[in-house]
Amino acid sequence: MPTYATPQDAEDAFYDALDEQNTEKMLSVWDDSDAIACLLPMHALVQGRGMIETLWRALLSGAHRLDLSVTHIQWIETADTALHLVEERLSGTDGRPQAPVYATNTYRRTDNGWRLVLHQNSPTPPGMRSPGPVPPGP
Amino acid sequence: MPTYATPQDAEDAFYDALDEQNTEKMLSVWDDSDAIACLLPMHALVQGRGMIETLWRALLSGAHRLDLSVTHIQWIETADTALHLVEERLSGTDGRPQAPVYATNTYRRTDNGWRLVLHQNSPTPPGMRSPGPVPPGP
Numbered sequence: 402m403p404t405y406a407t408p409q410d411a412e413d414a415f416y417d418a419l420d421e422q423n424t425e426k427m428l429s430v431w432d433d434s435d436a437i438a439c440l441l442p443m444h445a446l447v448q449g450r451g452m453i454e455t456l457w458r459a460l461l462s463g464a465h466r467l468d469l470s471v472t473h474i475q476w477i478e479t480a481d482t483a484l485h486l487v488e489e490r491l492s493g494t495d496g497r498p499q500a501p502v503y504a505t506n507t508y509r510r511t512d513n514g515w516r517l518v519l520h521q522n523s524p525t526p527p528g529m530r531s532p533g534p535v536p537p538g539p
Numbered sequence: 540m541p542t543y544a545t546p547q548d549a550e551d552a553f554y555d556a557l558d559e560q561n562t563e564k565m566l567s568v569w570d571d572s573d574a575i576a577c578l579l580p581m582h583a584l585v586q587g588r589g590m591i592e593t594l595w596r597a598l599l600s601g602a603h604r605l606d607l608s609v610t611h612i613q614w615i616e617t618a619d620t621a622l623h624l625v626e627e628r629l630s631g632t633d634g635r636p637q638a639p640v641y642a643t644n645t646y647r648r649t650d651n652g653w654r655l656v657l658h659q660n661s662p663t664p665p666g667m668r669s670p671g672p673v674p675p676g677p
Contacts, residue, residue: 436613436614436615437615438613438615438624440641440661445663446612446624446641448612448613474584474586475574475576475586476574477574477575477576477645477647477656477657479619479620479647480619481617481618481619481620482617482619482620484645484656484657486576486584486657503578503584503659505643505657505659507615507622507645509615509617518615518622519615519622519624519643521641521643521659521661522661523578523659523660523661523662524661524662525583
């Protein structure tokens with residue numbers, strides 16, 4: 402199992418694993434704990450090491466390759482925890498970009514380096530391409 | 540400015556502020572920092588103390604009262620950081636419940652108690668009422 406010296410090392414491995422459809426690399430990024438969770442677009446909440454292993458084995462064994470580009474938005478980091486807000490943009494099978502989604506990747510410093518404890522996606526409002534101005538209230 | 544001794548105290552104040560449309564209470568929950576962010580359903584990403592103040596002043600000055608019920612799903616806590624996953628269910632103006640959304644509230648321990656650094660919403664898949672089984676892969 403590789404050891405990730407920084408949150409960014411773990412994040413690089415996460416997106417490399419997606420790109421390579423590499424299940425073992427993907428699972429090496431996640432903390433070995435039941436206090437982990439994954440919220441993908443249009444999927445149910447998945448919690449705990451066992452369920453997250455099942456989820457990613459199913460997703461990455463599929464024939465549907467993800468072509469994802471990632472833009473960094475903001476890092477919120479303390480000594481033992483790191484939150485990375487990113488914008489993910491998925492290319493459809495026809496090569497046209499789809500609407501971006503936000504993701505927060507939260508990492509925890511463990512005895513075995515930095516590990517992912519939460520991956521949470523949030524879709525962007527229709528027509529949005531990047532962080533915009535504050536919208537009017539309801 | 541009140542001091543929140545635990546992440547849960549801060550979270551209670553957050554949802555009380557929503558319920559009471561109390562802008563000052565809402566702003567007392569957020570960390571006084573530019574390393575904070577808020578991702579509401581169908582809103583642009585809002586980052587930093589100034590923009591978050593503007594956002595909540597606009598939202599909470601509206602006449603549209605939120606009737607929100609919150610269910611705890613999972614806590615991921617370290618000495619200085621706490622992630623609370625909750626399910627939020629908003630009642631519509633006709634009293635009928637709408638689809639739930641997930642939220643992650645991330646708190647940081649500061650010199651002035653626990654403060655919110657990230658509020659991120661994610662909608663649930665259509666027809667979902669609570670965390671369900673792992674879905675089939677694509």
